Amino acid sequence: MNGFTVKQPGLLTLIQDRGRFGAHNLGLTTSGPLDPLAYDWANRLLGNDADASCLEVSFGGLTLEAEVDTAIAITGARKPCKVNNKEISQWRTNSIKKGDVLELGFAQDGIRAYLAVAGGFDIDASFGSSSTVVREKIGGIHGDKLQAGDFLPCQVNSINSHLKLEEQHQPSYGNQATLRVVKGYQQAAFDNVQQWRFFNSSYQVTERSDRMGFRLEGEVIHSDIVGMLSEGICHGAIQIPADGQPIVLMNDRQTIGGYPKIGSVIHLDTARLSQLAPGSEVRFEAISQEQAHNLHWLEKSRYQRTKPVKA
Amino acid sequence: MAMSIEVAGQDAFIVYFSEQASPQVSSQIQAAVANINAQMAGIIVDMVPSYASLLVIFDLNKTDPFAVRHGLKQAMVGLDAESSGSGELITLPVYYSEESGPDLHVIAECGNISIDQVIEIHQQQEYRVYAIGFAPGFAFLGQLDERIAAPRLSTPREKVPRGAVAIADRQTAVYPSQSPGGWNLIGLCPTRMFNPEQQPTMPVKVGDRIRFEAIDRHRFLELGGEL
Numbered sequence: 095m096n097g098f099t100v101k102q103p104g105l106l107t108l109i110q111d112r113g114r115f116g117a118h119n120l121g122l123t124t125s126g127p128l129d130p131l132a133y134d135w136a137n138r139l140l141g142n143d144a145d146a147s148c149l150e151v152s153f154g155g156l157t158l159e160a161e162v163d164t165a166i167a168i169t170g171a172r173k174p175c176k177v178n179n180k181e182i183s184q185w186r187t188n189s190i191k192k193g194d195v196l197e198l199g200f201a202q203d204g205i206r207a208y209l210a211v212a213g214g215f216d217i218d219a220s221f222g223s224s225s226t227v228v229r230e231k232i233g234g235i236h237g238d239k240l241q242a243g244d245f246l247p248c249q250v251n252s253i254n255s256h257l258k259l260e261e262q263h264q265p266s267y268g269n270q271a272t273l274r275v276v277k278g279y280q281q282a283a284f285d286n287v288q289q290w291r292f293f294n295s296s297y298q299v300t301e302r303s304d305r306m307g308f309r310l311e312g313e314v315i316h317s318d319i320v321g322m323l324s325e326g327i328c329h330g331a332i333q334i335p336a337d338g339q340p341i342v343l344m345n346d347r348q349t350i351g352g353y354p355k356i357g358s359v360i361h362l363d364t365a366r367l368s369q370l371a372p373g374s375e376v377r378f379e380a381i382s383q384e385q386a387h388n389l390h391w392l393e394k395s396r397y398q399r400t401k402p403v404k405a
Numbered sequence: 406m407a408m409s410i411e412v413a414g415q416d417a418f419i420v421y422f423s424e425q426a427s428p429q430v431s432s433q434i435q436a437a438v439a440n441i442n443a444q445m446a447g448i449i450v451d452m453v454p455s456y457a458s459l460l461v462i463f464d465l466n467k468t469d470p471f472a473v474r475h476g477l478k479q480a481m482v483g484l485d486a487e488s489s490g491s492g493e494l495i496t497l498p499v500y501y502s503e504e505s506g507p508d509l510h511v512i513a514e515c516g517n518i519s520i521d522q523v524i525e526i527h528q529q530q531e532y533r534v535y536a537i538g539f540a541p542g543f544a545f546l547g548q549l550d551e552r553i554a555a556p557r558l559s560t561p562r563e564k565v566p567r568g569a570v571a572i573a574d575r576q577t578a579v580y581p582s583q584s585p586g587g588w589n590l591i592g593l594c595p596t597r598m599f600n601p602e603q604q605p606t607m608p609v610k611v612g613d614r615i616r617f618e619a620i621d622r623h624r625f626l627e628l629g630g631e632l
Contacts, residue, residue, distance in 0.1 A: 278412035326453025326460025328417035350538030358414030
C-alpha cells in the first residue's frame with residue numbers, strides 16, 4: 095500500500111480537511127484547519143482539491159517514513175523541516191522518494207504547520223469530512239490524533255516543475271495581533287465602560303488554549319446578565335464567563351453554550367490567533383459586519399491574484 | 406419580547422424568539438428552520454436551534470449579510486406554532502434502580518419524596534427535545550417536574566456511563582457516550598443516542614417528544630444494555 099508510516103506523531107498532529115458542515119443538528123462541531131490560509135496554500139502549491147486532507151502539525155515533533163514516491167508541501171508555522179536529515183524549505187513543493195524520512199521539528203515562528211501531499215491523504219470522511227475532533231472521537235484515522243505506527247495512505251504522484259510561494263508573500267506570525275471583532279450577541283449587555291475597557295486594553299494568550307477555545311487573560315469585563323438560556327455559538331465568538339476573562343471560541347467549540355458573548359472575531363484573525371504562543375499579546379478592534387464582509391473578499395482576491403512561481 | 410434578528414458574527418445571525426423556553430416557542434423555531442431550509446437552501450451552511458433562539462450560519466462566498474437578513478425576515482413571516490406539528494413521539498426504555506442510578510436517593514431527598522415516586526414522576530410526562538449540543542447526540546429535554554428537579558453535582562463525575570439517564574435543574578437527558586458529567590444519574594437507557602454507524606445517527610431530533618418507560622434489569626440486558 096502507498097502512503098506514509100508515522101514514526102513519531104509529535105505533540106498534536108491531526109488530519110484536517112476544510113471542516114464538517116451541516117452536522118450541528120447532531121451536536122457535531124465544525125473542526126477544520128485553524129489557519130485556513132496556510133492550509134489553502136499547502137494544497138494549492140500541489141494543485142490539490144481545495145478541501146484535500148492534510149496534516150495540521152501543532153507545535154512539532156513529527157517523523158514520517160515514505161512508502162511511496164510523491165511530492166509534499168509544508169506551509170504555516172516556521173519549523174525546521176528535514177528529509178533524510180537534509181534541510182528542506184517550506185512554502186514550496188518537494189519531491190519524496192520511497193524510503194525517505196521526513197521530520198518536522200518544533201515551531202520557531204507560529205504554532206501550526208500544514209503538511210499536504212500531492213492528491214491529498216486518502217482518509218474516509220465521516221459526516222462529510224475527514225477532520226479530526228479528538229473530543230468527539232470523530233474523523234481522522236480512528237477519531238484521534240496521530241499515533242506512532244499509524245499509516246497515512248495516498249496515491250503515487252510526481253511533479254515535473256516545482257512551485258513555491260515567494261518570500262514576500264509568506265506570512266510571519268510573531269507574538270502579537272489585533273483581532274477584529276464584529277459586535278453581536280449580548281453586546282448590548284456590556285455597558286460603555288466595559289466595552290471601552292475591552293477594546294482598549296491588551297490581553298495575553300494563556301496556556302489553557304486549544305482547538306476548542308483560546309483563553310485570554312487581562313482586564314476583567316462584566317455584563318449585566320445573570321443567567322441566560324443556552325444558544326448556538328458561531329466561529330470566533332468571544333465568551334465572557336463570570337470571571338470576566340474572554341475566551342475566543344475556535345473550530346472545535348461546543349455548538350451551544352450559556353455564557354454571554356460580546357461579539358465574534360473574524361475568520362482572518364482567528365487564523366492569526368491560532369498561530370500565537372502562550373504569553374503573546376492581543377488587542378481587539380470593533381468593525382461592522384459589512385466591513386468584515388469586504389475584508390473577506392479583499393483577502394480572497396489577494397489570494398487569487400498571488401500566484402505561485404517556479405521554484 | 407418581539408422576535409429579533411441579531412448579528413452573531415461575520416457569517417452568522419441569531420434569531421431570538423422569546424425570553425423563555427416553551428413548547429410553543431420551540432414549535433415556532435422548528436417552523437423557522439423548515440422555512441429557511443425551503444427558501445434559503447444553498448447559502449446556509451449550518452443552523453443551531455436552541456431553547457428560544459436559532460443560530461444561522463451563512464456561506465460568505467455565496468451571499469452577503471444584507472441578503473441573509475432580508476431572507477431571514479421573509480422566513481419569519483407567518484410562523485404558525487400550531488400548524489408546524491409537534492414532532493415525533495419516541496419512547497425510551499429506562500432501567501431505574503439504585504444500581505443503575507446512583508443519585509436516585511439524592512433526588513428523593515431533595516424533593517422529600519420516595520425513590521419510587523421519583524421513578525414514577527419521571528415517567529409521567531412527555532418531554533420535548535429543546536436542543537442538541539454539548540456533545541454529539543446530547544439532547545436537552547424539558548421541562549422536568551419541579552418535584553424531581555435538582556442542581557448539578559458540585560464536583561462533576563469523571564466518568565458517566567453511556568446511556569445514563571440524568572437530571573439537572575428542570576432538564577433531563579440520556580448521555581450519548583461515556584464522558585465526564587455533573588448531572589444526577591437516575592437510571593440507564595439501552596437505546597444508543599448517538600451511533601455514527603447507524604442510520605439515522607440519532608433516534609431523536611429537536612422538536613420531538615420523548616416518553617420514558619421503566620424496564621427491569623433482565624429486559625435492560627436483553628436490549629443490549631451494559632452494567
